[in-house]
Amino acid sequence: MVRRSLNRISQNWTIPKQWHGKSSLRNVLIIPFVLQIVGTVGLVGYLSFRNGQQAVNDLANQLIDRTNDLVQQHLDRYLAGPHQINQVNCAAIELxxxxxxxxQQVGHFFWKQMQVFDVDYIDYANEAGEFIGVERLENGQFLINETLKSNLSQMMIYNTDRQGNRTSSHLYPEPAEPIQQEGWYADAARTKRPVWSPIYQWDDKPNILSISSSYPILQQQKLIGVIGVDLVLSRVSEFLHKLEISPNARIFIIERDGTxxxxxxxxxxxxxxxxxIQRLNILNSQDxxxxxxxxxxxxxxxxFAAIHYPSKLILQLNQERIFGQVMPWKDQFGLDWLxxxxxxxxxxxTRINQNTHLTILLCALAGLLSIAIGILTTRWVIRPILRLNQAAHAIAAGRLDQTLPIQSSDELGELAISFNRMAxxxxxxxxxxxxxxxxxxxRVEERTASLHLKNEELTQTLKQLQAAQAELIQAEKMAVLGQLVAGIAHEVNTPLGAIRASIGNVTAAVENCLHCLPHLYQTLPPQQLNEFFDLLAQAQHPQEMLSFREERQLRRQLKQQLLDRSIAHADALADNLSKMGIPADLDRWMPLLQLENSKFIVETAYHLTAIQNNSQNIVLAVERAAKIVFALKNYARQDSSGKLIEASITDGIDTIxxxxxxxxxxGVEVHKSYACIPLVPCYPEELTQVWSNLIHNALQAMDYRGDLTIAVDQVDQYVVVQxxxxxxxxxxxxxxxxxxxFFTTKPIGEGSGLGLDIVRRIVAKHQGKVELKSQPGHTTFSVWLPMIADLGPNDQSGNSMC
Amino acid sequence: MTNQAILCVDDERIILLSLRDQMSKHFGEHYRYEFAESVEEAWEVVEDLSLDQIQILIIVSDWLMPGMRGDEFLIEVHQRFPKIITVLLSGQADEAAIENARQHASLHAYIPKPWDEATLIDVIRSGLEKIDE
Structure with missing residues (x-):
């Protein structure tokens, strides 16, 4: 039971960990408390029980040892008595x-001895068969039994008085056996040594066991008789019985055969x-x-004969432990007992168990009492805490009107006060x-309302801003255009000036021709007239267009040839001839030039040529102007369709x-490197804005002097413009x-700061990207445009623009 | 023939061609007319004429040309040949450039393109008169 409660304790040690999360405060306080008490009480009970058992063992051993000692001493003393009497009597007889x-004397002597010694019979018999003996009765009376040689078959029994005198007598009712046949006499007579007789039972009282010590009386080595002392062994049983050991203790003395x-x-x-009637063997004991x-x-x-040494045993009988001890006992005359x-x-x-029961009862009582006190104490401590907890829960749930009763002035009371204050x-x-x-x-409502208002305002502003942004983008475009216009004015004005001048020149030349030709026809012989027209034809179909520098050289050569040929008006002739582009081989024209009015002839030829020259000049100028106008038209075109158009990227760049x-x-040298790329779906007019912005920035970055490199390549599915x-x-x-x-490095008023933002927006609109790599002397903007745009439904055509 | 010349400088051949006929139409053989398509060529011409003992009276120059702008060219001309009358003939020249030429090249006139023939002739004539004074 104690062991089981210990087990329970050991199991419980592991439990608090699992409980920790869920256990209430009450359990946390009570369980360890109870566990400690149960543990302590159980341990005390167990130790007292074990000590008790140890004490039992010690006590049992001591008791058994003491009992054995007593029995041995008793046997030594009790069984030594007859021998001492016999030895005294032998000595007395010898002396x-x-x-x-x-x-008469012998009987009296024996009677006297009986008073002193606690033996039951002292007797003497001689070889003649006579017998004298004193017998102790159970009632303390002494009888003198005597058989004389007068009648060896009868025994006279005499009662005695207090002095040992024979009083009344009667005859033993049965005839006596010959004395020589009785064991006590025969054994001693035969061996002629002191002997113990076998243990014998009384005929009339079979429960009484006796033993006799017999001494032979020898005179000159001749047996004259035997003296003997009888000892009732039942008295040993009496002694054993009187020994106070324990209620159920057993002491028995047996012979080696078990009797x-x-x-x-x-x-x-x-x-x-x-x-x-036989003596009982211990194995047949009725107990x-x-x-x-x-x-x-x-x-x-x-x-039993094999037991030679004293030994202690612990026997198990019907699941009961028996402490035992067996010890051999011997004397010099042949007794050998156990x-x-x-x-x-x-x-x-019984006692120990009573004590144990009492201990357990007391432990249980103490435990229960302690637990009860513990629980009460815990409850007393916890109740305010639980109430505090409930109140805290209530507060947490929003019920703020919680007030705790203040029941004590200890820490819990202070806690309650603090709690109430906190609540x-x-x-x-x-x-x-x-x-x-x-x-x-x-306030939030107010703010929300005002924010709503603000939001509306902002939305409005955003709309305006978006509109403004569109305007700004257009304005940026126009700003770039405005800067272009300055240069374009020159570009346009140059052909215009040329045209205006050439028209005047043509008019003047025609007038001159109208004035000169009739005179020429009249004065010039037909031969020279033909040469004149040849000259004219030569001038109108010059082998090559001469630069002004070449013309000056030609003029110098012509003048030299004319001077060499001593032709008058060499300067003027050379001037006009060079203007007409007549090669410096004048032999063919010499007949004409040697004429007196050659200056007039050549002048007239020049006027005619000038009509054609100036007309040609007008054509060139118109072409120049048309080209510029076309580029401008391309640049400023507003395509409102918003659809992708397949267009040439390089054409757009060339426009710019x-x-x-x-x-x-x-002062800018332009290096163009265009790979053969197909038409690309794009918004061409927006891309021109990209090119114009980038080129414009590039020109400004190098102050209109340096190298501008434009490379167009195909990389994977992209057209890359660098x-x-x-x-x-x-x-x-x-x-x-x-x-x-609005980021700009240009002075205020020169740049809107939108240029590259617009570039980025437009390229992003094409699903492309713009990259920048810059180091001094080498700044590259790369524009990546997808060749297969998923911007619109336009399919990819295979047209290439090379 | 005459030893006096009028030099026109313009990178546009069509301008020089039309100027040539306008000049010779009005001033005939009174002057030599020389034309250069760049500032560099103009200096060549100046050197050649100088070698030939021919005096340059007037230089008519475009403003926007590769290599060097007209006002800078005329300033240099004026520094070396202060007597030469300088005229700017240009489709577009900013005010600063014209002012620059007026101050440092003693610019006689600025004629915007497209020019009127009479205006051109008047400017040259007045320039020539200036020399005569």
Whole structure:
């Protein structure tokens, strides 16, 4: 039971961990408390029980040892008595103090001895068959029994008085057997040594066992008789019985064959078989405990004769422990017995068990009391905490009107006071919060309303801004255009000026011709007239267009040839001839030139040529103007359809280059490298804005002097346009900003800051991207445009523009 | 023949061609007319004429030309040959450039393209008169 409760404790140690999460405060406080108490009480009970058992063992051993000692001493003393009497009587007989012939005296002497010694019979018999003996009766009376040679077959029995005198007498009712046949006499007579007789039962009282010590009386080595002392062994049983050991302890003394000498069990020591009374063997003892102990002993040792040394045993009988001890006892005259002491454990355990029960009861009571007190204490401690907890829960749930009763002035009382104060503060705070909240809500509503208003305003503004943005983008475009216009004005005005002048020149030339030709026809002979027309034809179909420098050289050569030929007006002739582009081989024209009016003839020829020259000039000028107008038209065109058009990227770039021609020619060398790429679906007019912005920036970056490289390539499914200038480059710190709207490095008024933002927007609209790489002298903007745009339904055509 | 010349500088051949006929139409053989398609060529002509002992009276120059702008060219001319009358003939020239030429090249006149023939002739004539004074 104690063990089981210990087990329970050991199991419980692991439990708190699992409970920790869920256990209530009450359990947390009570369970360890209860566990400690149960553990302590259980341990105390267990230790007291174990100590008790140890004490039982010690006590049993001591008791058995002491009992054995007592039995041994008793046997030594008790069984030494007859020998001492015999030895005294022998000595007395030898010394002649006792006359063995005088039975009166011998009987009296024996009577006297009986008063002193606690023996049961002292007797003498001689070889003649006479017998004298004193017998102790159970009632304390002494009888003198005498058989004389007068009649050896009868025995006279005399009562005695207090002085040992014979009083009344009667005859023993049965005839006496010859004395020489009685065991006590025969054994001593035969061996002529002191001997113990076998143990014998009384005929009339079979329960009484006796033993006789016999001494032969020798005179000159001749046996004259035998003296003997009888000892009732039943008195040993009495002694054993009187020994106070324990209620159920058994002590028995047996002979080596197992026959009982003495026991303390008060059972019969004999049995009757076929009307014959026999001594009882211990194995047949009527006392079951005694019998069982004997049986175990025999089984353990094989036979009783095999036990030679004292030994202690612990026997198991019917699941009961028996403490036992067996010890051989011998004397010099041939007695060889075993003394066995057996004590059942329960004799001690009864008390111990009572104590144990009491201990358990007390432990249980103490435990229950402690637990009860613990639970009450815990409850007393916890109740305010639980109430606090409930109140806290209530507050957490929003019920702020919680007040705890203040029941004590200890820490819990202080806690309650603090809690009440806290709850009060919470109520106040919540009230304030609610008020603030209300105010906040009102403000939020106000703000929301104003924000709504603002939002509408912002939406409106955004719309305006979007409109403004569109305007700005257009304005940026126009700003670039405006800057272009300055150059374009020159571009347009140049052919216009040429046209205006040439028209005047043609008019003048025609007038001159009308004036000169009739005169020429009249004065010139037909031969020379033909030469004149040949000259004219030569002038109108010059082999090559001469530059003014070449013309000057030609003029110089012509003049030299004319001078060489001594032709008058060489300067004027050379001037006009060179203007007509007449090669410096004048032999063919010499007849004409040698004429007197050659100056007039050549002049007239020049006027005629001038008509054609100026007309040609007008054509050239018109072509120039048309080209510019076309480029402008391309640039400014507003395509409102918003649809993708398949167009040539390079054409768009060339348009811009045309528009920028006069700005480029100041000092910019343009390197074009166009790969063969197909038409690309795009918004062409928007792309021209990209090219114009990038080229414009490039020109400004290098102050209109340097190299402008434009490369168009195909990389995967992209057309890549790279516009590289040799300007100062874009500092790394602003490279990230240049695409942002309104970012500009130009002075105020020169740039809107939208140029590159527009570039980025337009390229993004094409699902493309713009990249920048810049270092001083080498800045490249790369525009990547997808060749298969998923911008619109236009399918990819295979047309190439090379 | 005459030892006096009028030099026209313009990168546009069509301009020079039309100027040539206008000049010779009005001033005939009184002057030599020389034409250069660039500033560089103009200096060549100046050198050649100088070698031939021919005096340049007037230089009519375009403003927007590759290599060097007209006002800069005329300023240089004026520094080397202060007597030469300078005229700008241009489709487009900013005010700063004209002012620059007026101050540093003693610009006689600026004629915008497209020019009126009479205006051109008047300018040249008045320039020639200036020399005569």
């Amino acid at each position: 002649g103090l006792v006359n063995l012939q005088d039975f 009982i000498v003495a026991t303390n069990d008060r059972q019969a020591t004999y049995e009757t078989i076929d009307h014959q 079951s405990f005694t019998q069982a102990v004997a049986l175990q002993l025999q089984q353990q040792y094989g036979s 003394v066995v002491v057996a004590v059942p454990e329960r004799d001690f355990m 009060e503060q919470l109520r106040t705070s919540f009230a304030a919060l609610a008020a603030t909240n209300q105010a906040l809500e009102e 280059l045309t528009l920028y021609y006069n700005q480029l020619k100041r 516009i590289t200038d040799s300007g100062t480059g874009i500092p790394p710190e602003i490279q990230d900003q240049i695409f942002e709207p």
